[in-house]
Amino acid sequence: xxxxxxxxxxxxxxxxxxxxxxxxxxxxxxxxxxxxxxxxxxxxxxxxxxxxxxxxxxxxxxxxxxxxxxxxxxxxxxxxxxxxxxxxxxxxxxxxxxxxxxxxxxxxxxxxxxxxxxxxxxxxxxxxxxxxxxxxxxxxxxxxxxxxxxxx
Numbered sequence: 001x002x003x004x005x006x007x008x009x010x011x012x013x014x015x016x017x018x019x020x021x022x023x024x025x026x027x028x029x030x031x032x033x034x035x036x037x038x039x040x041x042x043x044x045x046x047x048x049x050x051x052x053x054x055x056x057x058x059x060x061x062x063x064x065x066x067x068x069x070x071x072x073x074x075x076x077x078x079x080x081x082x083x084x085x086x087x088x089x090x091x092x093x094x095x096x097x098x099x100x101x102x103x104x105x106x107x108x109x110x111x112x113x114x115x116x117x118x119x120x121x122x123x124x125x126x127x128x129x130x131x132x133x134x135x136x137x138x139x140x141x142x143x144x145x146x147x148x149x150x151x152x
Contacts, residue, residue, distance in 0.1 A: 013099040018148050024091065026148070030140055031087040038082070038133055039067040045125045046075070085112075086137055093141030094149045109134060 016023055043064035046055045055063060055075060066072050070080045089108075096104050112134075120127035 013151060014095055014149050015152050016148060017150055023145075023148055027087060027091045027145065030090055030144070031083055034086055034090075034133065034136055034140075035068065035080075035083045037136070038129065039064050041129055041132075042067045045129070048125075082133075086133070089137045090140055090145060093138065094146040097142055097146050098149045098151050105138070 018026075043060055046063050046067070047058075047060060048056070070078045070083075093105060096102065113130075116127075116130065120130065
């Protein structure tokens with residue numbers, strides 16, 4: 001039986017094809033683009049009443065700006081924590097994909113989904129937004145950022 005150590009495989013089984021700085025900047029820009037997309041959807045859904053009647057009456061652009069800013073209004077505030085998690089996923093998923101550690105991605109997605117179950121139990125729109133954003137992160141990791149990493 002082959003002795004396998006996930007930690008050493010992740011440290012030695014891959015290399016960046018671009019500089020680390022370029023990689024991290026590109027991952028950050030992708031994360032901001034995804035956040036803009038997420039906030040566009042969130043602003044639209046808050047207009048449908050997802051975050052209460054007060055917010056529902058605000059202009060779309062105001063809802064978008066408050067959602068993007070992420071600190072001001074309690075119903076739209078996420079303090080950019082989701083974006084930080086997304087940045088980590090976009091940065092690390094390609095390494096896991098290239099080193100054939102897809103089980104680690106699956107385990108992480110199970111943990112994330114289980115952790116938000118109570119919140120999403122009564123908010124199907126938020127759950128669907130969560131699913132779409134995870135699919136986007138996985139797709140970008142597979143089709144875009146994985147091109148900047150190769151197995152060795």
